[in-house]
C-alpha cells in the first residue's frame with residue numbers, strides 16, 4: 001500500500017490484526033525516535049556522522065574514558081532529556097488496552113518508558129543507567145553527570161571506573177534481553193516492526209523468528225526493510241501520521 005491514500009485503511013487493518021492476535025509484540029528502531037529530535041544514528045545527520053562511530057566502540061571507551069564522557073555528557077546522555085512523540089504514546093496506549101504484550105527496542109533513549117510503556121526490552125541498553133566496571137554497583141545519570149563535571153570521570157565508591165549501560169560495538173547484547181525477546185517473538189501471534197530497516201541482528205532476526213513461529217508479520221516503516229519479502233502486511237507510511245491516525249481511531253472506538 002502507498003502513502004496517505006491508505007492511511008485509514010492501514011490503521012483499520014493494523015488494529016484489526018492486533019485485536020485478533022494474542023501476545024502481540026512490537027519491535028522499534030531509530031525511526032520511532034526521529035520525531036523526538038533524535039536523528040537516526042546511521043542517517044545523514046545522525047550521531048555517527050556527527051561524532052564518529054568510534055565513540056560507540058567499547059575499546060575507545062576503555063582506552064579513552066575521559067574523552068568518551070566529555071562527548072557523551074553533551075551528545076549521548078542528553079538523549080534522555082528528549083520527549084516521547086506520538087508513536088511512543090500510541091504504543092503505550094496499545095499496551096494499556098491489552099493489544100500488545102511488550103515493546104522490544106533497539107533505541108537507547110528510554111522514551112518508551114517515559115511515555116508509560118511498562119514492558120520494554122532494550123537490546124542496546126539505555127542512557128539512564130550506569131554501573132561499576134568492577135563491583136557492578138549501579139548509578140543513575142544525575143550522579144554520573146555530577147562526577148564527570150567535578151572530576152572528568154565517574155568513579156565508583158570502590159575506586160573503579162563506572163561505565164554506561166548502553167551496549168557498545170564490541171559488547172555482547174544483554175543475555176536476559178536476548179532470551180526474553182526470543183520467547184516473546186516465538187509466542188506472539190502478531191509481530192510488528194516499526195521504524196527499523198531490520199538490518200541489524202539480533203533485533204532484526206526476531207522478525208524472522210516470529211514469522212517462522214507462525215506470527216503475522218507487519219512492517220511499518222518509511223523505506224524498504226530487509227524483511228519486506230516475508231511481511232504479511234507492509235505499511236509505507238510516516239510513523240507520526242500513522243500513530244496519530246491510530247490514536248484517533250482508538251478514541252472513536254472508545255466513545256462508541
Ligand SMILES: [Zn+2]
Nearest residue numbers: 132135156158
Ligand atoms: Zn565499584
